[in-house]
Amino acid sequence: MGVFYEVLFLLVLGVIGIVLYLKHLYTFWEKKGVYVSSKPHIIFGNAKPLLTGKGAIRDLFKEVYDDCRRNSQKMSGFYFMMKPCLVLADLDLIKDIMSTDFEHFTDRIFHNHESDPLSDQIASAKGEKWKQLRSQLTPAFSIAKSKMMSQKVLAYTDKLIEELTHNYRDKTIIEISEVIEKYMIRLTEAAIFGMENDQIYGPTTEFEYYLKCFFNKSPLDLLIALLTFFNPSMLTYVRARSVRKDVGDYFLKLSADIIKFREENNIVRDDLIHLLIQLRNNVDINETSGQIRQESKIKPLLSSSQIAANCLIIAIADYETLASAISFCLYELALNPDVQERARREVVDVLALHNGDFCYDVVNELIYVEQCLKESLRKYSPSAAHSRECTKPYIIPNTDILLEPGTHVFVPTSGSHMDPNIFPDPERFDPERFSKENCAGRHPCAWTPFGFGPRMCIGMKYGMMKSKICVAKLLLNFEFSTNHLTEIPITVKPKAFITKSANGIRLDIRKID
């Protein structure tokens, strides 16, 4: 009996100790004098809805942002379980951290180490390594390259229209996000890996299967993702993988095979993998034209596995975001027939000025279509938040709050994008918000679907070009409208990394003859 009470006493003491320790951890921000928008849960901190799969990141961060604005706070402490992070709610402070004082926040919070070959890519690269990689990859997204790639985009969009026409000549309900996702994957396959497809529809290719598996995480993968957050160095120690083994193996082999085949057969192509092979072979490329300038003096950064890692992450960054952007834009155009008609009229008029030739200048002249896309990126930003890791001690301007290296900082896009003081009546879809006049006085960090500062999206112009071509050509050929299966308002998938509809986007399409 005595032993029983001793064990019980020790257990109770242990539990009390743990509870007190956790409570102590949750006073981190309080002690620094930083406001915390809601009381943290003892296990999950402020991330309970995310960790239990009940809420979407965009909703959670929007609540934090809104609460800060109501209470005149520029930021809120946030506990991701026990890890103290900071959520920003002030546009000037966002600008400072993402741009003016970028040197203190050069990194994102992803794992990046040579022991994990597929983690070694631009989106997770850190410090100097990132700077070099970014400047070496920039030519791949030059205006000249974009112009060249527009030919491929036009060709694939024509294939999409041909197949939609064939399958849906009469007014029919389609799940538009599925269709657009398939089209984007085919385009990515061709533009990045040089693998052309005759069909948009058709059976799932191996490439499509593995690309879509990128975000399908097993419980072990999820544990690894959590560890990245708490202790990235431990991941290096246990030689963990950031990408599922079968997905990683597929892309490593695919890239190695393409490189070998091209080098043995002296094949030159206009895709991204070709540019990366040139970088590996120490060729310096002109930033604006995308042309070879000379043998580079810089030591080549890329190994074969780094080529695979960069191609894979760019494929993901490319197809997922654009499929989301285009699908939500078509959804809003279906809900707003007047806007749809005005956008269609613009495409018809601009094309008429170019004698029906859908050249690159047409893309640049589609001002209203661009406004529609920007407005839909405001309402449904594919990325719910931008992340930065503090890399050098930083005192938040006009305060004595010191951020230590390793602090994670989040910028919620859903906060400012849906702030009625910045975008009045934020639920309303109104492309006029992005007219030249209406943008003129707006804070540069009010609308940041592509991020902000030196680390903003490298593919922004290229992505806008692709989405404009797709939306414009679809509008020329089809009319989109809602039906009894269209979800209004739409539910966003809680666990998705990129903003997606939870139940699909069902629209009527009708061919315009």
Ligand code: HEM
């Ligand atoms: C609607 C389309 C797109 C959206 C909304 C989008 C959004 C973003 C965002 C929010 C970031 C992080 C920015 C930051 O942290 O400040 C990012 C980074 C990045 N994006 Fe995009 N993106 C899009 C299209 C593309 C395309 C088409 C590509 C390439 C083909 C691309 C490649 C990348 C890469 C490589 C990065 C990492 C850049 C770095 O760390 O230096 N994105 N994107």
